[in-house]
Amino acid sequence: RPRLDLLVLPGDGIGPEVVREGVLLLRELEPSLPAELHIREGAIGGAAVDEVGDPLPADTLSAALSAGAVFLGAVGGPRWENLPAERRPEQGLLRLRKEMRVFANLRPLRLPPELSFLSPLRLEILGEGGLDVLIVRELVGGIYFGEPRGIFVEGGERVAVDTLRYREEEIARVVDVAFRIARTQGKPLASVDKANVLASSRLWREVVEAKRAEYPDVPVRHVLVDAFAMDLVRRPTAYGVVVTENLFGDILSDLGGALVGSLGLLPSASLSEGGPHLYEPVHGSAPDIAGQGIANPAGMLLTVAMFLRHTLAAEDAASAVEAAVFATIARGRVTPDLAEACRRAHASGRCPAPEVLS
Amino acid sequence: RPRLDLLVLPGDGIGPEVVREGVLLLRELEPSLPAELHIREGAIGGAAVDEVGDPLPADTLSAALSAGAVFLGAVGGPRWENLPAERRPEQGLLRLRKEMRVFANLRPLRLPPELSFLSPLRLEILGEGGLDVLIVRELVGGIYFGEPRGIFVEGGERVAVDTLRYREEEIARVVDVAFRIARTQGKPLASVDKANVLASSRLWREVVEAKRAEYPDVPVRHVLVDAFAMDLVRRPTAYGVVVTENLFGDILSDLGGALVGSLGLLPSASLSEGGPHLYEPVHGSAPDIAGQGIANPAGMLLTVAMFLRHTLAAEDAASAVEAAVFATIARGRVTPDLAEACRRAHASGRCPAPEVLS
Numbered sequence A, B: 001r002p003r004l005d006l007l008v009l010p011g012d013g014i015g016p017e018v019v020r021e022g023v024l025l026l027r028e029l030e031p032s033l034p035a036e037l038h039i040r041e042g043a044i045g046g047a048a049v050d051e052v053g054d055p056l057p058a059d060t061l062s063a064a065l066s067a068g069a070v071f072l073g074a075v076g077g078p079r080w081e082n083l084p085a086e087r088r089p090e091q092g093l094l095r096l097r098k099e100m101r102v103f104a105n106l107r108p109l110r111l112p113p114e115l116s117f118l119s120p121l122r123l124e125i126l127g128e129g130g131l132d133v134l135i136v137r138e139l140v141g142g143i144y145f146g147e148p149r150g151i152f153v154e155g156g157e158r159v160a161v162d163t164l165r166y167r168e169e170e171i172a173r174v175v176d177v178a179f180r181i182a183r184t185q186g187k188p189l190a191s192v193d194k195a196n197v198l199a200s201s202r203l204w205r206e207v208v209e210a211k212r213a214e215y216p217d218v219p220v221r222h223v224l225v226d227a228f229a230m231d232l233v234r235r236p237t238a239y240g241v242v243v244t245e246n247l248f249g250d251i252l253s254d255l256g257g258a259l260v261g262s263l264g265l266l267p268s269a270s271l272s273e274g275g276p277h278l279y280e281p282v283h284g285s286a287p288d289i290a291g292q293g294i295a296n297p298a299g300m301l302l303t304v305a306m307f308l309r310h311t312l313a314a315e316d317a318a319s320a321v322e323a324a325v326f327a328t329i330a331r332g333r334v335t336p337d338l339a340e341a342c343r344r345a346h347a348s349g350r351c352p353a354p355e356v357l358s
């Protein structure tokens, strides 16, 4: 079997706890995988600031760039909030994404119908099929990185500036990933923008229109970001694959995450072209529950499934992990973040009495 | 009684129908109001493009600037979508807001507990009190208006740029309005930003912190926009008054609108300092149902209530209108946008059989 180097970056808060579960799962699966896994650890975020004064130490970055895939737990916490901007843990994460060029952030919003009770939405809204939307977020461009940016003094007054900037090619490559997935999954594509106000959205729309010719079999719609935010709540099942720019994707994928019922259930994969991909659960470092052993590992385990699918093309193993995670929850074996919803569902006969792990 | 000139701008789609209902209500209330109302009409949006080739004709603008208050129906529709940017109906609206300097857009998200069944959220989430959040959106700055903006060619490739720009004073004045309302209503204030990424959000946060000293009695929190989008769905009742910049406000107030169950129920008021205020329901022009007499007038009637409150300081009349609108719906007299939710609620005994007006 070929060898695959994994770099694991536990980070802060509950990061180390969930990463540990992910690594256990990987070791369990390893014998039957198409590659031999070699796992190393590295420092990132607040932990790295404490160790070496930099949220993305040079050796972590070089290990990441030469790895076969990178797993990240979470970064950040109140301890590091008052540091100067460039030493804050989030900067380590943003730089890592940028340096790894992981431009396509896949954020699946999935809730199988037997778990619909976890959603804050009424059961009728999710219907027979549950929730199954994939948000593809551009991750290394837009207003997160555009220049000029900063706080300046003009005429005796402070003025703040951020720049939303996209080159045509930056749009095209992420839109292409979204089209490809929509085709593979046999689903329609929605492109979300604010073309009635933003120049960048008008270019975005034109690039999507141009790409369309290469994917004549994929139905495409353009939806304004404000209308989409509403739709995601009112009729999420109308969507399949959704592609959008960095900041809209940040807001919408977290909003979508809330519809799944717990951030603890959400995986993500950030794909590069040719280089290693970056895998991270969506939940943050959750400092309030860190170290208590009650963090939901599901987001990390589902993130391992995404690694199996996107790095190893081991689709069967990926689906088996996903099925196991959802089945465990459906049997009522849950962490505290899901306890209340499970008790409520149990009271109305929709699931077994929860056994809350802690 | 003093005289108050109202300029009414019906606009496009369902705009004229809902404005008509608003004017009927105003005439009904007029005898008991503290001012004598003189109502004139003006052209805006697609209707104005058709008439004179400009979505904001000069005489409409000057009438607006010298009015005591301005009412707007809605603008836009597929007929005008392919016009060059500067002649599109939305541009008329954006210019009107800018010229009137209505920097504080108040978007109440209200659903009294007896109407909780209209929300796509589970009943438990809205709880005993129903929904009652006020979003205060900065309306005349930020990325909607910043320069440079446009699509340029650089190194043979197209590049799009938008600029998010805020002067300290532009932030301070809208934050001040939000603090004032929070104090009056005895509610906490949440300021929503993306300070872990955007320079403008860092300035925003500093301005809020500085303002705090003037309102020591108002509890204040800073919330990141992605976390807030989640919270709005998971625990909206944790919020009172929310203040945010233009684009975040656009997305979040529409998202919040979805939680109320229908865009047709949402009013808005855009306040200036010293000049006339601009009142518009949140729903758009809804060209698909225009002219059929089935548009929900509630958004417009609740917008009239906001006029009574904010321009005339006629709080009793305002509350009476709001109570009447909600009571009518609770009795089951609804437009088609609410029919399905009412039928479902009726089936589970939570409201009378709906009588759908059409």
Ligand SMILES: CC(C)[C@H](C(=O)O)[C@@H](O)C(=O)O
Residues within 6 Å of the ligand: A090, A093, A094, A250, B196, B197, B226
């Ligand atoms: C931590 C923060 C900078 C980050 C982002 O905004 O991208 C986070 O919210 C995310 O979505 O991964």
Ligand SMILES: CC(C)[C@H](C(=O)O)[C@@H](O)C(=O)O
Residues within 6 Å of the ligand: A196, A197, A226, B090, B093, B094, B250
């Ligand atoms: C029509 C459009 C330009 C406008 C906006 O984005 O402000 C609308 O969405 C609104 O919220 O009033």
